[in-house]
Amino acid sequence: MNDMSQELVDPPMPSGPGRHLREAREAKNMSLEEAALRLRLHERLVVAIEEDDYEKLPPPAFVIGYLRNYARLLELPQEEVLSSYSGYQVQKPELVPRMRADREVRSSDLFVRLFTWLIILGLIALPAAWWFSQRAELRLGGGEVPADQQPGQPLFPFGVAPAAPAEDSSMGQEPAEMAAAPVAEEEMPATAQAEETPPAETAPAVVDAVPVPAAPGPVPASSGMTDAQHPQPAAESEARPAAAVAAHQLRLEFKADSWARVTDAGGKRLLADLVRAGNSRVFEGQPPYEVTLGYAPGVEVYLGGKLFDHSAFNRKNIAKFSLGQAAGAAGGEGAGGGTE
Amino acid sequence: MFGRLKGLFSYDISIDLGTANTLIYVRGEGIVLNEPSVVAIRQESGPNNNKRIAAVGMEAKRMLGRTPGNINAIRPMKDGVIADFTITEKMLQHFIRKVHEDKFKLLKPSPRVLICVPCGATQVERRAIRESAAGAGAREVYLIEEPMAAAIGAGMPISEASGSMVLDIGGGTTEIAVLSLNGIVYSSSVRIGGDRLDEAIINYVRRNYGSLIGESTAERIKHEIGSAYPSSEVREIEVRGRNLAEGIPRSFTLNSNEILEALQEPLAGIVGAVKTALEQTPPELGADIAERGMVLTGGGALLRDFDRLLMEETGLPVIVAEDPLTCVARGGGRALEMMDEHGVDIFALE
Numbered sequence: 116m117n118d119m120s121q122e123l124v125d126p127p128m129p130s131g132p133g134r135h136l137r138e139a140r141e142a143k144n145m146s147l148e149e150a151a152l153r154l155r156l157h158e159r160l161v162v163a164i165e166e167d168d169y170e171k172l173p174p175p176a177f178v179i180g181y182l183r184n185y186a187r188l189l190e191l192p193q194e195e196v197l198s199s200y201s202g203y204q205v206q207k208p209e210l211v212p213r214m215r216a217d218r219e220v221r222s223s224d225l226f227v228r229l230f231t232w233l234i235i236l237g238l239i240a241l242p243a244a245w246w247f248s249q250r251a252e253l254r255l256g257g258g259e260v261p262a263d264q265q266p267g268q269p270l271f272p273f274g275v276a277p278a279a280p281a282e283d284s285s286m287g288q289e290p291a292e293m294a295a296a297p298v299a300e301e302e303m304p305a306t307a308q309a310e311e312t313p314p315a316e317t318a319p320a321v322v323d324a325v326p327v328p329a330a331p332g333p334v335p336a337s338s339g340m341t342d343a344q345h346p347q348p349a350a351e352s353e354a355r356p357a358a359a360v361a362a363h364q365l366r367l368e369f370k371a372d373s374w375a376r377v378t379d380a381g382g383k384r385l386l387a388d389l390v391r392a393g394n395s396r397v398f399e400g401q402p403p404y405e406v407t408l409g410y411a412p413g414v415e416v417y418l419g420g421k422l423f424d425h426s427a428f429n430r431k432n433i434a435k436f437s438l439g440q441a442a443g444a445a446g447g448e449g450a451g452g453g454t455e
Numbered sequence: 456m457f458g459r460l461k462g463l464f465s466y467d468i469s470i471d472l473g474t475a476n477t478l479i480y481v482r483g484e485g486i487v488l489n490e491p492s493v494v495a496i497r498q499e500s501g502p503n504n505n506k507r508i509a510a511v512g513m514e515a516k517r518m519l520g521r522t523p524g525n526i527n528a529i530r531p532m533k534d535g536v537i538a539d540f541t542i543t544e545k546m547l548q549h550f551i552r553k554v555h556e557d558k559f560k561l562l563k564p565s566p567r568v569l570i571c572v573p574c575g576a577t578q579v580e581r582r583a584i585r586e587s588a589a590g591a592g593a594r595e596v597y598l599i600e601e602p603m604a605a606a607i608g609a610g611m612p613i614s615e616a617s618g619s620m621v622l623d624i625g626g627g628t629t630e631i632a633v634l635s636l637n638g639i640v641y642s643s644s645v646r647i648g649g650d651r652l653d654e655a656i657i658n659y660v661r662r663n664y665g666s667l668i669g670e671s672t673a674e675r676i677k678h679e680i681g682s683a684y685p686s687s688e689v690r691e692i693e694v695r696g697r698n699l700a701e702g703i704p705r706s707f708t709l710n711s712n713e714i715l716e717a718l719q720e721p722l723a724g725i726v727g728a729v730k731t732a733l734e735q736t737p738p739e740l741g742a743d744i745a746e747r748g749m750v751l752t753g754g755g756a757l758l759r760d761f762d763r764l765l766m767e768e769t770g771l772p773v774i775v776a777e778d779p780l781t782c783v784a785r786g787g788g789r790a791l792e793m794m795d796e797h798g799v800d801i802f803a804l805e
Contacts, residue, residue, distance in 0.1 A: 177774060180774020
């Protein structure tokens with residue numbers, strides 16, 4: 116059956132060198148065994164050569180060599196034998212190993228490099244973020260106020276300030292309240308100057324009465340829009356000469372940038388903010404005031420118009436003290452200095 | 456980036472930097488240069504004693520042994536490795552420029568180069584070859600071991616998990632290697648090659664004829680009547696050499712049997728190396744080799760009946776590769792193409 120199919124396949128193929136070689140061998144009375152021995156080939160391979168069965172033979176490079184050797188053995192012209200072989204289109208061996216796995220990921224690959232850079236940037240950014248948050252917390256004196264006042268963030272002129280923190284704070288209620296507070300405070304001098312009589316409860320009243328987001332609006336309106344828009348230098352200079360200074364009026368003069376927090380007796384936060392050098396803040400709340408200064412040497416504290424020396428409370432430039440009526444001139448219980 | 460730009464104006468070439476001949480294969484164009492590795496240097500008269508390249512390649516080879524005092528024709532490669540670094544660099548530079556001459560005239564060529572090195576070459580020798588090519592203007596230099604390139608060039612199925620043995624007989628060295636799965640399983644390099652055969656012929660003639668012949672003559676004798684195995688047909692050649700006793704050039708006739716005798720010693724060295732290689736080959740691969748046979752490449756494979764000698768000595772089928780002289784260079788070119796398609800690490804390149 117196999118031989119049958121072989122014979123059926125053979126005719127359409129161009130006659131390879133096999134038949135020619137077999138005839139030459141038989142003409143020389145050489146047996147297949149002898150030919151195989153002289154060629155140092157397995158008989159199976161010699162048979163395959165004579166039958167032009169190249170499937171059973173090694174790649175063409177070898178077959179060409181075998182044919183050449185066989186032709187030499189039979190004293191046939193080599194070129195003739197080879198030319199009849201080259202009629203067969205046998206493919207060259209594929210040099211890609213089949214066991215080859217997918218390409219390995221290398222450090223030079225684009226996405227690996229991108230990923231590496233991301234990690235490196237992250238590693239740089241994390242300590243930086245930590246450092247900034249530490250600094251912000253230092254300024255806040257370990258307070259609970261969220262870091263909506265990042266140092267990198269520009270501080271707005273006071274008239275505009277409320278809007279911005281309210282916008283970028285993601286903390287909801289509390290930052291909003293904070294934003295409202297500075298406004299209330301800074302309007303104080305203006306109000307005082309305008310009416311000559313310092314109403315003690317104005318600021319808290321305003322803050323309480325007016326809904327938080329609306330706070331910036333109504334307040335300037337009540338006290339004079341122009342003053343509110345360019346408040347600080349004018350308000351400051353006019354507030355200082357005010358003759359009648361209430362005994363419980365607290366004034367903070369900032370010679371250097373400092374974070375400050377002021378709470379009155381009622382626990383109301385009057386100030387919790389970074390104040391730039393050259394500004395001053397005036398509060399008329401209920402004494403005793405709890406005062407925390409982030410950078411104490413840069414802040415002068417006046418209570419009722421008199422300079423209060425807070426150097427005794429300085430701990431690492433942070434001062435934390437209370438002052439006002441109840442505790443006398445210097446709040447003794449507030450002597451626990453800054454902790455951080 | 457600039458290198459890539461320069462690459463647009465240069466070929467990718469594979470160089471078979473041989474002791475006797477240097478062949479350059481250009482990707483997509485085939486073998487474009489086949490010249491002897493010979494450089495003629497002219498010593499210029501003057502205060503600086505400048506040396507200038509007088510000729511390279513074929514032209515320089517014709518000068519070998521025929522130069523006046525101020526010209527020195529030398530072969531900068533010896534035993535498959537660089538013997539004279541500067542001259543090799545100059546020679547490579549000349550060849551690379553020559554290859555690019557017809558196509559890219561304006562820019563200095565900066566091709567990607569794959570160079571074949573003997574597997575016996577030491578790290579120092581490999582580095583010398585690499586730097587020499589870089590100095591000659593190559594943009595990137597890859598090294599491939601000669602038997603690997605020879606096997607690829609001969610069309611052996613080296614990526615299969617079966618053993619293939621290749622014997623590359625070059626001018627300076629004979630490389631024997633057993634390859635499987637695109638790698639070298641065993642390799643050895645003996646410093647016996649065409650040059651040693653020529654030397655053996657010179658020595659034989661001096662001993663038996665009392666005459667001195669030059670290297671070129673010895674090479675001609677080898678090409679024309681040299682054989683490695685006795686055959687019924689005896690060929691003869693008439694040569695002229697200087698008779699040592701008389702000091703006068705004399706003519707005499709040599710026959711192929713004499714040359715066969717002359718070549719016995721170096722041939723025995725090669726056969727011994729082949730036997731050692733077979734001894735060292737792992738048994739599975741050895742069985743594959745015994746089934747298919749080993750392949751001869753390199754100029755030495757053209758020595759008449761060398762395959763028969765090996766067949767008789769080892770009892771294995773031995774076949775001579777198609778166009779054995781250019782196998783290494785062609786294989787290098789193929790490796791370069793494969794490298795582009797499948798990455799640098801497809802072959803054990805350096």
